[in-house]
Amino acid sequence: MKIAIGADHAGYRLKDVVVPFLESLGHEIQDFGWHNEQSVDYPDFAQQVCNQVVAGEVERGILICGTGIGMSIAANKIPGIRCALTHDLFSAKATREHNDTNVLALGERVIGPGVAQEIIRVWLETPFSEGERHIGRIGKVKSLEDKYSTHP
Numbered sequence: 001m002k003i004a005i006g007a008d009h010a011g012y013r014l015k016d017v018v019v020p021f022l023e024s025l026g027h028e029i030q031d032f033g034w035h036n037e038q039s040v041d042y043p044d045f046a047q048q049v050c051n052q053v054v055a056g057e058v059e060r061g062i063l064i065c066g067t068g069i070g071m072s073i074a075a076n077k078i079p080g081i082r083c084a085l086t087h088d089l090f091s092a093k094a095t096r097e098h099n100d101t102n103v104l105a106l107g108e109r110v111i112g113p114g115v116a117q118e119i120i121r122v123w124l125e126t127p128f129s130e131g132e133r134h135i136g137r138i139g140k141v142k143s144l145e146d147k148y149s150t151h152p
């Protein structure tokens with residue numbers, strides 16, 4: 001699977017563990033940085049990763065900041081993105097089955113690399129359930145996106 005990944009200064013260490021992990025699973029990774037402790041702004045990385053997802057250049061995106069919260073807020077502003085901030089295995093599975101999320105946000109300051117890797121593995125492996133009720137609800141989310149979008 002093609003996957004884009006991005007992090008800020010508070011998430012790059014976890015990203016640098018996650019990238020080789022993903023490659024060892026056979027995934028093709030586009031790494032948009034960041035690469036050191038110099039302070040940067042998480043929305044810039046959310047935008048780069050999410051653009052790739054929306055453009056269909058990659059199937060999924062992974063975003064890491066200190067908490068995962070800023071990244072998830074920024075990502076969910078972008079039409080076509082369904083981003084889940086997920087720090088447990090139950091939610092990682094459920095958000096694929098129910099929400100068909102295409103971006104995963106993680107917080108380096110919240111969980112360790114072992115848990116993060118298992119969350120990522122489950123999130124990547126779990127298919128969308130495609131139940132009628134889930135499709136309908138995702139459609140309603142899309143309607144909200146359309147209704148409140150300021151751009152055509």
Ligand code: RB5
Binds near residue numbers: 042067070
């Ligand atoms: C950076 O200090 C931190 O605010 C950022 O990584 C993230 O946690 C924001 O939500």
